[in-house]
Amino acid sequence: MTSFLQQLFNGLVSGSFYALLALGLAVIFGMLRVVNFAHGALYMLGAFGAVVLGDSAGLGFWWALLLVPAALAVAGMAMERLLVQRLTALDPLYNFLLTFGIALVCQDLLRMKYGSHSQPYDHAPFSGTVDLGLFDYPAYQVFVLAVSVAVCVAVWLLLTRTRIGTVVRASTERPELTRAFGIDTRRWVTPVFGFGVALAGLAGVLAAPMRAVNSDMGADLIITVFAVVVIGGLGSVFGSVIAGFAIGMLQALGNLYVPVLSQTSVYLLMAVVLLVRPAGLFGKEEHA
């Protein structure tokens, strides 16, 4: 029983990363209809950003948590303005190629500089364990879960309780119509893209103290995250977050009970969901 619960908790922690990354992909896709294939690379840049900030500027984890997502948000907005925006009027395939290319360039640049070895991160904010009643659990992992849940809830409140949120949801559902109601949707596209990228950067910083920081970390993770997004429903913010945590737990339990399936279970689930509900669990069929 304890090992079951402990494994479930492990699943929630990996789900924390899936949820943050899927959330960013979902808001970006919703507003821009662009699948950001650079998302995994931006997560990787977030982790490297924390390492570099610690090693060369002596700035610790809390600084990284603040500065790295902010810097990546700016970089993301520049990327949207200068590159992505020029292609949005064309076939979506062009932005697919663009963002995929950006991911490869980022990955190879870091591989050139750091090789493919993992970089140590010596600025973990706390060590030790906390007593969760039935078992002790690493304190940092509990912190990661708490941050992820808090961020997801905050984004949810932002989307449902504020004027900006209403505009973003309206533009996501009916982009063209929203312009006919006097809203300059283009004004919101760049900040939303930057925000989604910042979430990837945040996930990267959170990963630095507990995961191997290397040039492949984003590519490895993002494939699962795309499966998460498809299962939750492309563009569904709620679905992405729920599916993120659910799939984290599914993988962890798979590890425990059916180790052979632990890697494939996500794709099996994705295939089943696509057969039964092509738009994903919480997705809506595209409006014409």
Add this chain to the structure above:
Amino acid sequence: MLEVEGVSARYGEATALDGASLTVGEGEVVTLVGRNGAGKTTLLRCLMGLHRPAAGRIVLAGRDITGLAAHRRARLGLGYVPDDRGIYAGLSVEENLTLPPVAAGSAWPLARVYEAFPVLAARRRFPGGRLSGGEQQMLALARVLRAGARVLLCDEPTEGLAPVAVRQIGEILRGAKEHGVSVLLVEQNLRFATTVADRHYLLAQGRVVEALDNRDVKQREDELLAHLGL
């Protein structure tokens, strides 16, 4: 209030509008009739700025808006009620109502909207997708009135509605007219059209081929219905 001069529009190689011209005066309700595929929806989309015309000129309240972005037209007082009603399924009724920024001084305060549309008041927290067709149509009209639209572009608002709902839509349009709002109404129901409109245009193959008044429509009802294929 609204002048349309020789507007043409294409989808790729296909011509949907071929030099359509019409005018709508202040406080006037004008219908646009024409069989399926005549170009009615395309014309409204051109007026709203959602489809770029290949030629022609659009003037709103004396100002040339032909090249203006859609959101700017809305802010100048154009209110769009699209053929699918344009209700956001994922937004609440109140969010649907308050989404368009207020365009002009004639905007309705929310309290007045709820007084005029008690159904919407009762359902203000419902997702828009859960309203009935008639309620959605009311919401679509209330939304543009609240934003202070001075010219409504309504694309077949009575289509598929029960007679009670059609009567309500008629009352709303007549009420708007009394307040000086102009309406360009795409309408296939000729009986209904003559109860709300001052004049009518017949659109065929992307061109306005006839201007009719209410008497013409009543006298030539059979001929017109045959033309519309109804």
